[in-house]
Amino acid sequence: MKHSLIRFSAVVLTIAFVFALTGCGSGSNSFTWFVDSIPANLDPQVASASADVIACENLYSGLVRKDPSGKYEPALCERWEKSSDGLTYTFYLKDGLTYTAAKGNATDYAITAEDFVFAFRRLFRAETNSPYAVEFAALENSAAVLAGQMPESALGVTASGPLTLVFHLSSADDNFLEKLTLPGAMPCDEEFFNSTRGTYGLNASSTLSSGSFYIYNWTASGLFLRRAPSGSLIDSLRLVQNTNSAGQSAAELIANEKCSAAPDDTAAPTTLTSLSYSDTTWSLLFNCSSVFASTELRQALASAARGAAEVPDGGLYAAANGLVPDGLTVDGMNYRDTAGDVTPAAVDARALYLTARQTLTTSDFNKVSLMVPAGSGVTSAAEEINGVWQKEFSLFFSVEEVDEETFAKRLAEGDYTIALAPISAEGGSVYNMLNQFTAAGGGLTGYADSLYAPQLQASTQATGSSRCRLLGDCERQLLNDAVAVPLFAQQKRLLIAPGIQNLIFDPFGPVLDLTYTTKE
Template sequence: MKRWLRFTAAVLAAAFLFALTGCGSSTNSASFTWFVDSIPANLDPQVASGASDVIACENLYGTLVRKDPNGELVPGLCEKWTVSSDGLTYTFTLKDGLTYAAAKGAATEYDITAEDFVFAFRRIFRADTASPYAVEFSAIQNSAAVQAGLADESSLGVSANGALTLVFRLSERDDNFLAKLALPGAAPCDEAFFESTRGTYGLTAKTTLASGSFYLYNWTTNGLFLRRTVESPLVGSLRLVQDTSGSGKSAAQLIADDKCSAALDESGEATSLQTVSYSDTTWALLFNTAEGSVFQNQQLRQALAGIARENATVPSGGLYAAAKGLVPEGLTVDGLDYRDAAGDPLPTISEPKALYLAARQGMATSDFSGVTLLLPKNAGLGELADQINSAWQKECSLFFSVEEVEQDEFDARIAAGKYTIALAPIRAEGGSVYQMLQQFTAEGGSLTGYADPVYADRLALSAQQTGKARCALLAQCEQQLLESCTVVPLMAQQKRLLLANGVRDLVFDPFFPVLDLTWAKMS
């Protein structure tokens, strides 16, 4: 039975942990400002998926465990936990006296109990919730059957043993299960309050209850503002707003002008600010292998790929680094460093000119009519494209034209398959290795017309696995894709977070995304 108490009001993935500064201040503590592309629109933690929504939920809601500034998992809303010897049962003891806070920190009649976590996880696996967290918690007992409507949600392997004891039962080991419990989707949800909102849970200030260190102070078209009652040096408020200055200033200048506390940057310009570098984008050659294309010939693709890799020089300036695979360094799968686990998937292409001569047997010169190398205008990669094209001309006597088009046209032609060769950015949206590889299946858009049933089946199977098993399947997919030379990774685009000085103990991960100010301080 859920307890009711009146109270006085008093959040992931592997993260970058570092010090940075905030700007502005509240009465007794500092304020941190972060620019978002759009103002948070959904604060339902089991549903939120947009970057700004997720960041807001990370700070607004508590979870059983959290990552501390040292990258260690520590108790959040729980007092302690135990794991069975077989790794299939997790038992948590919640802290006593936990309560929710309403808008502006107002007191409510809702306390946080184990039943709230049970309800939250049942919501995750309800088909009508369409929670993005269902795949993360697929190891929970009976989760697939519940989600498919084949079993009652009461059979889900999440149960409460009294108000303060929560038990998870898994159908298979998931060595990253504990870390996943720091995700916003694993936050508690009070069933009675949820039902009272009549479908508007987390969509308005009145239908939102905070369970984290911050509470919702204000939510308007101008931004979302969170606060907490703390003393300096802890950061006491978080402002998620849009840059409406229209100044076009660089990230570094915005920080210097105290417009924001930190900002993402892709300029590569020299700066005295602290930086954290990362990459979620690999620039690669794409060969259109659709039916009727000259590049259905794998030997031809391999020959041109080998020549391109031998002769392409990474542009100077610090914006790019040589690719070590299609998937850039730094991405994780179930808490494991994917690139470390997968190794080097780049195929060795020996004697590419001999491959080319073998591929040309039976081909006519006219087969290459209309072949162009497509790239987006203003990407600053015209010299690289000319370099590759010149190498093909020198080694194979192939004369292709380089075609630069505006970004919108480039995106449309890639999506429609209206190109022969392209120099294109392949992105891992949300830091997902699976999503990056899925773009080369029919379901994911089939960027190059690549259609291999073994690849598609193996990739689909990876979504049903966890940990090392999932990494291994994804690595096999990446290697298979690259050995076919339908996509040829050349360089990883470097991005960075620019940081001012002063605030420490902020947890940041660009891929999930994570911007957790639970421990953030400003000296």
């Protein structure tokens, strides 16, 4: 067994995504996060559910972390070096680090470079089925190891000593440090892992902490993490479900001291600190399996629709800059800044319409309607767009309001001709958002193009700016072909109670990092 001299209380790194964040006051420095389900798997190489990821972010620490300003700083390492060609990273770990058991009990399990080697080898075991393997595709021989064509020892992660870890990349990855903050990059002690006999991370006794928090209790009621009190730092994190405050707004939950922070999708005035974001774009969708199989027809109507509708009142919407909402990242890079402008070039809408009508008859438009979800606040915008189409092309469509459940069902089944629909970036993933328009990803709109799906798939093999550009080309193609016409970005915000400071939050990972969070 590995031994160390002292126990280190380190910080955890975080990732991002949108769900309910709340803090509750069981103690002076406590913070409660309302989750959809109680964390069930704290194996960092496997964790993917939002509640599990948040727990892992605070329970484990890796080589580096981000501070509240977004700067990378050492966590379990003293320092690191990067080769001039960007293909080799060498990390020098702090001496004397050990894992912490449940209830804050000390252990003799030392944190060494071998633990990171083992963790990364687990990522590339087929049976692990880790969601993080794709993020580290730049590691030498990673694809061959994952496919079983090369042994684990060929993976580009080695320990040249107990405290020296070396990563060898086959191609430079500008966002490699960002990826080292993911749960999948957290250390895993091989001896302890084997001792759990397949239950690693599934209960308190089979979980060791390498971060600033440790497991205090884990029951059907919630996961409760603690760390040693230190000034005004949050020392208690509670991940529980909201079972008795249903129906209360985010502001009410905070005012009633049920939470320290909560997501809010209203525009109600507030004096609370708020962080704004958007993960949803309301877009016109044309069913390509209907009369709108004609690209020219779609382009004509799309061109006339852009700018035709006022942004709905109430502060819940803003003009969209593209299908993908602002603020999303790919490999740690701002997607919109890197992918560039995706606005389609100006076209002669009337000329395109006349071209399309040469192969269409008036009867082809008899069953066309513009479907919107009732109560969404976008019906007036749909009516404005419909009015422009009547004026420009003498096309008379009806605006069809349906209840939310029916809307979702018909959209999924392709039972519509035009819809004004919310398109969301699930998990903050640009890829997932764009994949909805492939047959494999759900076939939204029935779009069929021989180049779109292969190009989108190619983006999964790229990294950094190259991946952003490939995804941007896909988004640009959807808009140029007028498969989707982005109109409004739906605004959301995180409300934070007075006195809470230095909370690192990003809805798209998700990221909830309490390392630096204080409560005055």
